[in-house]
Amino acid sequence: MSKHLLFLFLLLTFQGIAKPQQISETEKLASTAKIWGFLKYYHPQVADGKFDWDNQLLEILPKVKSADSKEALSEIYLNWIAGLGEVPPCKKCDKNSDETYFDKNFDLSWFNNPDTFTSQLSDKLKFIEQNRFQGKQHYVYAPYKQVGNIALKNEPEYKNLDWSNPDMRLLIAFKYWNYVEYFFPYKYQTDQPWDTVLLETIAKLETARSEQDFHDALLQMIVKIDDAHGGFTASQNNYYYPNMKTQFIDEQLVVRGFYNDSLAQQSPIKRGDVILAVDDVTVENMIQNHMDFVWGSNPASKFRNLGYEIIRSTEPSTKKITFQRDGEVMNVDVQNYVVSDILPKQPDKWKVLNGNLGYVDMGKLTHDDVAEMMEELLNTKAIIFDIRNYPKGTLYLIASYLVPEKRDFFKVIQPDLDYPGRFKWREGMQCGNPKNNEYYAGKIILLVNEITQSHAEFTTMALQTSNNVITVGSQTAGADGNVSTLELGGGIKTTISGIGIFYPDSTETQRKGVKVDVEVRPTIQGLRDGRDEVLEKALELAKS
Structure with a gap:
């Protein structure tokens, strides 16, 4: 090879190595969302509330948008982190390794993405993880520690939210995305990876031309958590x-x-x-x-x-x-x-059907009714508990009449505030009463369908611990676990499942619903004939 050709080859090779790596606008904003959320819950000075963190995002966004390469972007982030103060060594952090974690939701591998971050920035983020904040988090807390749901706090209301400001639109979306990223127990079950949802949402927010466009983009993001608890409202509408x-x-x-x-x-x-x-x-x-x-x-x-x-x-x-x-x-x-205005007098909460079979409407039965109900139905051949509704907190008391010993019926995962993104296993409560010598000995039949959601599914799981029990109906809503309400600002509110509920054998209930033994669905002809085909099947099983 001639000297001239060799020189040209080396020059082109050097230029290829030295050329700054380009990164798209959407990828820059997505990386900002991740770093902003990570620092919010992990950096000792930020998680302790030392900064106006929303304002920090609004100040960094123009710099991020001006970055023309991966190297320039990483430098912006490193300077930002350097200005946040010291990250002291954390001796307590090593103790977290003793926990039994449910880690299907935990993923900080984005630290090491060479297409987005330099190795220096990746090392800095890893150092913060290893020496993360240990204390009372400024932006999230557990209102009821025995339950485990995480709620927001110290978040601005933004009563006059300027939706037309693209950075404010991003702020609201980033706030929600990071809550799901670190505190939603069922993130691992979503149909679409949560990372790609972020990219899609940013693109929609960037092109929003009206407040409705803004709300639609948020709603479509919320829908992607695949959670029947994931409601959304941007106004206080009454529905008719x-x-x-x-x-x-x-x-x-x-x-x-x-x-x-x-x-x-x-x-x-x-x-x-x-x-x-x-x-x-x-x-x-x-x-x-x-x-x-x-x-x-x-x-x-x-x-x-x-x-x-x-x-x-x-x-x-x-x-x-x-x-x-x-x-x-x-x-x-x-x-x-307004539905409540036209509801007639409530029908019987329970009754005895032909064939000496008990029927209980769990949506109407109250705690004060249980003793009288069980006394009347104690000698029936079977009791049908209709849970195609929303029960009123009667499950433990009813179970004390049906289950002759203490039995596990669920276990739970809850977020670890000392290690955001990780979830700790916790044993659930038991139901049943070993001191009841006259427990109900007949058949127990549970009726469920898509209306059976949340506490109704939880109630079903408890009553499924009964002897001689069978569950009849169709797939339930698949939204189990206490609800957390998130106020994101500007009157925008959403809800989300806050803890993860599983059967004692670790079978998932989220998305799948409760276990159904005999599947029965109503038909159009059955409705026209005035029949309840699910109840009919229950009666058939009760008599067989």
Whole structure:
């Protein structure tokens, strides 16, 4: 090789090595979100509340946007960290290794991404992790330590949030993303990796042209946690509903009943009618265009929530309902109501059915009713506990009549505030009563469906420890664990499952729902005939 060619080769090679590594705008902002959140909960000076941390983000964002390479960006972050003060050695941090952790959610591997950070910055972040804050966190806390949910504190309200400021939009989104990153027990179960959700959300926020666009971007991010507890609100709306209860059956929205039967007699709509459109917007269109905005842990809970959204309104107006019955399409205008205003007198909380079979509506039974209920049903052949509703905290007392010894029915994971992102196993409580010599000895049958959510699923798990028990119905909502409410600022609120609930054998309930022994789903024809096919199957099993 000639000297000239050798010189040219070496020059090109040197230029290739020395050329600063480019990084996209979205990747720069995503790395900022991660570092900002990490320092918020890990850096001793930041986690102790020494800085206005929201303002720190707003000040660093312009610098980040101006960085033209990985090297320049890492230098900005290193200077930022240097200005936060000393990170003293942490002797207590080594003791965390003695904990039994559930670590499916924990991942700080992004420290070492060579496409985003220099090795110097990666080493600095690792050093902060190894010498992380140990003390009373300034921005999060556990209101009830025996439960374990983590709540926000010391977060600005931003009553007059300027949504048109792109940096403020990012601030709200980063705040939520990092809460999920470090304190959501079911992050590992999401369909889409949480890292890619961040990238998608940043792109949507950058192009938001209205407050609704901003809210839609946040809602779509929240939906991606795949949690039926993951509600979202940006205003204090009251909701109004037609006098009908609906249910999706094979992606058809069907009338399954009414809140008030007297009002129903004045309407041409009947049980089993298939709703085709509401105010001329087809149900098919709603499914196609709105599923990305509907939260839920599984298809059962998503379709349940979509059914609510389709028929409700934010004002007491009328709605045009287009429905089909026996091939005939009809239209009717129906009045909307606040549901609590039209509910009739509550029916029996429990009763004895033909064949000496007990039936209990768990959505109506109160703690004060349990003793009387069990006395009346003690000698029945079977008791059917209907949990297709939201129970009123009666599970432990009922279990004391059904379970002749103390039995485990769940265990739990909760966030470790001394090591954010990691979760500690904790044994759950037991149910049952070994001192009860006259416990119920008949069959126990539990009825569940997609309405069975959260405390209802927890109640089901407890009663499933009974002898001779069978669970009948369909997949439940799959949202178990006490709810945490997050106020992100600007009136934007969301909820999230705060702790992780598992069966004693570590079987997951989140997204999957509770264990169902006999699967039964209602049919459109069954609704038209006025039948409760799930209850019918329970009665059949009780008599067999």
